[in-house]
Amino acid sequence: MYRQLNPPQRILMGPGPSEAHPRVYAALAAPIVGHLDPEFLAVMKETQDLLRYVFRTKNPVTLSVPGTGGAGMETCLTNLLEPGDKAVVCIHGFFGMRMREIVERCGATPIAVEAPWGRPIDPADVERAVKGSGAKLVAIVHAETSTGVLQPLDDICRVAKAHGALVVLDTVTSLGGCEVRVDEWGIDAAYSGTQKCLGGPPGLSPVTFNDRAMEVAQKRRTKVRSWYLDMTLIAQYWGESHVYHHTAPVPLNYALREALLLVQEEGLEGRIARHKKNHLALVAGLEAMGLEMFVEKAHRLPSLNTVKVPDGVDEAKARRRLLDRFSLEVGAGLGPLKGKIWRIGLMGYASSARNVTTCLAAFEDALRAQGHRVPEGAGVKAALELL
Amino acid sequence: MYRQLNPPQRILMGPGPSEAHPRVYAALAAPIVGHLDPEFLAVMKETQDLLRYVFRTKNPVTLSVPGTGGAGMETCLTNLLEPGDKAVVCIHGFFGMRMREIVERCGATPIAVEAPWGRPIDPADVERAVKGSGAKLVAIVHAETSTGVLQPLDDICRVAKAHGALVVLDTVTSLGGCEVRVDEWGIDAAYSGTQKCLGGPPGLSPVTFNDRAMEVAQKRRTKVRSWYLDMTLIAQYWGESHVYHHTAPVPLNYALREALLLVQEEGLEGRIARHKKNHLALVAGLEAMGLEMFVEKAHRLPSLNTVKVPDGVDEAKARRRLLDRFSLEVGAGLGPLKGKIWRIGLMGYASSARNVTTCLAAFEDALRAQGHRVPEGAGVKAALELL
Numbered sequence: 001m002y003r004q005l006n007p008p009q010r011i012l013m014g015p016g017p018s019e020a021h022p023r024v025y026a027a028l029a030a031p032i033v034g035h036l037d038p039e040f041l042a043v044m045k046e047t048q049d050l051l052r053y054v055f056r057t058k059n060p061v062t063l064s065v066p067g068t069g070g071a072g073m074e075t076c077l078t079n080l081l082e083p084g085d086k087a088v089v090c091i092h093g094f095f096g097m098r099m100r101e102i103v104e105r106c107g108a109t110p111i112a113v114e115a116p117w118g119r120p121i122d123p124a125d126v127e128r129a130v131k132g133s134g135a136k137l138v139a140i141v142h143a144e145t146s147t148g149v150l151q152p153l154d155d156i157c158r159v160a161k162a163h164g165a166l167v168v169l170d171t172v173t174s175l176g177g178c179e180v181r182v183d184e185w186g187i188d189a190a191y192s193g194t195q196k197c198l199g200g201p202p203g204l205s206p207v208t209f210n211d212r213a214m215e216v217a218q219k220r221r222t223k224v225r226s227w228y229l230d231m232t233l234i235a236q237y238w239g240e241s242h243v244y245h246h247t248a249p250v251p252l253n254y255a256l257r258e259a260l261l262l263v264q265e266e267g268l269e270g271r272i273a274r275h276k277k278n279h280l281a282l283v284a285g286l287e288a289m290g291l292e293m294f295v296e297k298a299h300r301l302p303s304l305n306t307v308k309v310p311d312g313v314d315e316a317k318a319r320r321r322l323l324d325r326f327s328l329e330v331g332a333g334l335g336p337l338k339g340k341i342w343r344i345g346l347m348g349y350a351s352s353a354r355n356v357t358t359c360l361a362a363f364e365d366a367l368r369a370q371g372h373r374v375p376e377g378a379g380v381k382a383a384l385e386l387l
Numbered sequence: 388m389y390r391q392l393n394p395p396q397r398i399l400m401g402p403g404p405s406e407a408h409p410r411v412y413a414a415l416a417a418p419i420v421g422h423l424d425p426e427f428l429a430v431m432k433e434t435q436d437l438l439r440y441v442f443r444t445k446n447p448v449t450l451s452v453p454g455t456g457g458a459g460m461e462t463c464l465t466n467l468l469e470p471g472d473k474a475v476v477c478i479h480g481f482f483g484m485r486m487r488e489i490v491e492r493c494g495a496t497p498i499a500v501e502a503p504w505g506r507p508i509d510p511a512d513v514e515r516a517v518k519g520s521g522a523k524l525v526a527i528v529h530a531e532t533s534t535g536v537l538q539p540l541d542d543i544c545r546v547a548k549a550h551g552a553l554v555v556l557d558t559v560t561s562l563g564g565c566e567v568r569v570d571e572w573g574i575d576a577a578y579s580g581t582q583k584c585l586g587g588p589p590g591l592s593p594v595t596f597n598d599r600a601m602e603v604a605q606k607r608r609t610k611v612r613s614w615y616l617d618m619t620l621i622a623q624y625w626g627e628s629h630v631y632h633h634t635a636p637v638p639l640n641y642a643l644r645e646a647l648l649l650v651q652e653e654g655l656e657g658r659i660a661r662h663k664k665n666h667l668a669l670v671a672g673l674e675a676m677g678l679e680m681f682v683e684k685a686h687r688l689p690s691l692n693t694v695k696v697p698d699g700v701d702e703a704k705a706r707r708r709l710l711d712r713f714s715l716e717v718g719a720g721l722g723p724l725k726g727k728i729w730r731i732g733l734m735g736y737a738s739s740a741r742n743v744t745t746c747l748a749a750f751e752d753a754l755r756a757q758g759h760r761v762p763e764g765a766g767v768k769a770a771l772e773l774l
Contacts, residue, residue, distance in 0.1 A: 037397065144501045249590025
């Protein structure tokens with residue numbers, strides 16, 4: 001009645017999940033032990049150390065929350081905000097909008113700072129919003145997966161601090177692929193996903209809170225609205241006392257540890273340089289094919305490349321051909337960008353010379369198939385010069 | 388600097404996770420595809436069909452929530468309750484207490500109906516609590532993992548309906564190992580875990596809402612307090628439109644589908660009979676060794692067997708010996724039962740003749756090691772007569 005599970009081997013160059021290293025797959029299938037087994041407690045401790053390395057933080061409360069990146073976003077906001085609080089929310093894409101939605105569900109009032117999709121947030125706008133507002137925090141997305149913008153953070157963090165606001169940072173698509181310096185930048189709470197530049201499977205969300213954020217969470221007047229994502233309870237489970245809160249998703253934790261170990265073995269600097277190199281090669285190739293990037297050069301996200309769909313090309317049909325002919329997944333545009341851009345991920349293990357060249361060749365084929373003119377072999381040739 | 392991941396092969400007879408079938412491990416390591424890949428959408432659809440089979444329901448909204456059993460509990464309560472609502476919460480163990488905690492965080496008022504830990508809830512007490520209270524729902528745990536009680540439900544469901552209250556049922560430790568009949572019993576919302584009698588890895592929570600529950604969720608005056616666990620959004624993602632809400636934990640979904648397929652191949656009736664048989668054999672063995680069960684015969688949970696720790700025996704030391712000598716995990720008592728009982732799981736793939744006999748032999752060894760007198764070989768002998 002049911003067929004045998006036999007998923008195709010995809011080249012995962014969408015907005016995530018990205019491809020996982022064979023060692024990550026092996027870790028997923030390692031023997032399950034109890035979530036309080038001495039062996040698992042050792043895995044948790046090692047994972048915390050490795051997460052501190054990738055977040056570049058000394059925060060004791062650095063762990064993974066048992067849910068996806070959206071759970072990490074909600075964990076940060078719902079623990080730090082109480083009914084009646086105000087929060088400056090920077091919105092320059094889909095995930096900023098989600099932050100605003102969650103702020104409202106916390107019973108807090110969002111103060112929106114907006115930028116057009118595809119542009120970064122202007123620190124001067126944040127300053128105007130936060131100044132004299134009494135906002136408890138400023139929430140911002142570092143790497144907008146919906147637009148492909150890498151947000152500069154120095155000025156915004158400085159402005160938030162100057163006005164006594166905490167900084168909450170979304171690093172879902174930047175952690176492990178771009179510079180993320182939690183302590184140096186003065187980030188109070190940050191979260192990420194496992195299935196992007198870290199190269200793990202989806203399902204967990206790394207989160208780090210500094211002492212200031214933990215103090216805010218612990219001194220609340222009201223209980224956190226979500227018991228499942230109550231950071232004080234989750235931190236107790238990850239702490240020395242290991243007070244039972246949930247049954248850890250053991251295989252996902254194994255896989256995250258292995259993915260983090262691969263980051264550590266490569267070294268963060270080398271890994272970030274690799275993401276940058278492959279990004280530049282892909283962009284050179286796309287431009288040589290006559291395609292236009294959606295984001296201006298200064299603010300492009302190396303891990304997620306957004307390309308304008310040329311006039312007269314059916315973007316869904318092109319994606320379908322990439323999938324059918326090359327088993328290659330790229331992403332479509334979200335919201336106002338639906339039908340207007342493709343989103344090409346180069347994340348973690350999937351950020352490779354092989355994927356850059358395959359993707360360019362596949363796009364050449366897909367565009368030609370729709371009668372769009374592309375200079376023959378120009379994409380791959382331009383990329384090879386930079387790989 | 389870090390050792391290679393090499394977890395021991397445990398015999399998992401604690402309160403969960405339980406052991407997983409080799410096919411479940413293979414599914415965990417199957418190639419990851421995008422969460423909107425046609426292949427993954429097919430996996431989702433099959434999973435929904437299989438979940439309807441194990442819940443014995445026709446509810447269209449039957450799916451898995453991207454979190455552990457606690458996320459399922461919060462999903463049911465936070466979607467059905469609004470600030471100012473009242474909810475009758477039956478408390479006869481740790482998980483009933485958790486329900487009350489979550490009801491409070493929803494801004495609702497819990498009306499507690501209690502029974503001593505180790506005893507079932509009395510329907511007459513529920514009737515007194517719900518009558519004229521205006522309670523919106525009655526929440527109850529079917530299989531209390533903290534005590535080993537299987538709660539009779541017929542009368543309680545009847546009473547709740549008679550007074551216009553919805554019924555929310557926790558089937559974390561019963562689904563796939565005991566009778567659970569969502570439609571026949573008139574359950575409005577139920578949740579479970581994947582790592583107990585279903586024999587999957589931990590990390591997902593199967594949830595089913597009937598039309599009445601979905602109507603309550605959709606006609607709320609206020610937004611659900613948790614965006615991550617908003618059932619309307621999650622149901623849209625699982626529905627025909629597949630509106631993006633979260634990136635599905637793909638490997639866990641593969642594994643859940645495979646675990647459910649194993650349930651279907653065995654047949655629910657046969658599987659429930661197997662859980663019952665192994666439970667009776669284990670109990671016969673424990674009693675033949677002179678040990679005493681914590682719960683009276685009529686209300687024992689086949690999937691989780693609670694045994695009193697004999698006077699003079701250090702229960703933690705005994706568990707440590709089981710782990711070190713036999714790689715066998717059993718559970719300790721929670722809360723008021725700490726130090727007083729052991730919790731021996733016989734769940735899913737782990738409910739086997741092999742595990743029953745190994746466990747009895749290991750307990751004989753652990754008790755003797757502490758100078759406790761046990762009739763030689765009596766446990767295994769008594770069990771074998773029933774296996």
